[in-house]
Amino acid sequence: MGIVPLIGCFSMDITHIIILTLYISTATLILSVVIGFCLAGVLVQIDFKLKSAIVALMHILMGIPSVVVGLLFFLLFARSGFLGFLDVLYKPTGIIIAQTSLVLPMVVSFGYDILEKKKNELQLFVYILPLTKTQKCFTYMYEARFLLVTVILATYGRAISEIGAVTIVGGNIEHVSRVLTTAIVLETQKGYINQALILGGVLMLIVCIINIISIFLMRFIHAR
């Protein structure tokens, strides 16, 4: 049995699922990278009392289970919840917010480690120059750009393969919040293993492309 007839017998719109998955993971990536690298830059450039505590907290939060994050945001976004007025529960926006919160500690932690290392490396070069802290930070970011790209790719990989928070906050509603991971779970539970396998293959393909790019980038860094 070929792939095309298999796709044809799908009970769901696979194109919509793929597009929604890419949309949610890309939006999550953009948000987490922009916020995460800015936070990492602030942590690197500004010394304050709670700095080491925040860095340690970010490292701890990297390991937080996604279902816990999902549950937390479910409670926040529920009608009676603190952020219920946003009306984002069971919607892509809610998933994006929950996923961003989930991957943000990873971006901040890795971003901070990379930038801190670059700062120490370049301190003697940059210190004497009349640059603002922001200019210095952009220099560190530019000099560490290849390593930061690897963080971006890893974040994308994490976001696209996430399931716990997506299921709880998104609800796996067809044409609204169903993404590849939740669709795979649903098809498996329904006993449609072939469809689940195809969806799994698509997800694997996207993740593989990301990893291949990552490997080439790392090789490029080492070659330099």
Next chain:
Amino acid sequence: MIELKDVIYRCQTKDILHNISCHFVQGQSTALVGYNGAGKTSLVDVAIKRVPIHCGYILWQKGLTKKDIGLVPQRSVFLNRSVQKNIDYVKQAYGLDNPLSNSSEKNLLEQLHLEPFLHQQAVTLSEGEKKRLALFLALVHTPKILFLDEPYAYLDPENNDLIEAVIMQQKEKGLTLVMVSHQMSHIKKTCDKICFLHKGRIVENGDIQILLQQSKNPLTHRYYHGT
């Protein structure tokens, strides 16, 4: 130009510099000497306010800013870009115009034999080339005071002469120099004053000719004369 008064510099719990008082006078060149671990590099770091001090004060002459300071660090560090791009970056940071537009810059570049390396990655340069580039970058904005931390370390005689010639030229132009070095031959040629540090304290500080002739301290005598 820069005055340090009763400065104590502490790194974690260890005192690196104890009650340091000295001043770097405009137009004069001072050699910071002493055995390894004496605190010479720390004194430079303190003078340029790169590290916070625990006690005392550092007084920069009125109007003196970071823009007026040049630094050749002990370990040359550059951006992972070409030599040309490193030069452009530094010039841009100082708000200087087009790259290498100035004839004196071109002369300096030529004098330091850096022209053939302009398109080479700075991090791939040899130690001697790196020192020459570091010196060029420290001088590109025509500073008022230049700190040189072991400018002759790891260099062959040819590079030594090259760097010494540039330093001498800058001294003749009236640039204030503060040099950390172990090489007394260079110090004797270049410096007017000598400041001997030992275990974070100043042991001797004064005119180089007088100290070289009259120093009776066995510690400094051995350092100056090798006996």
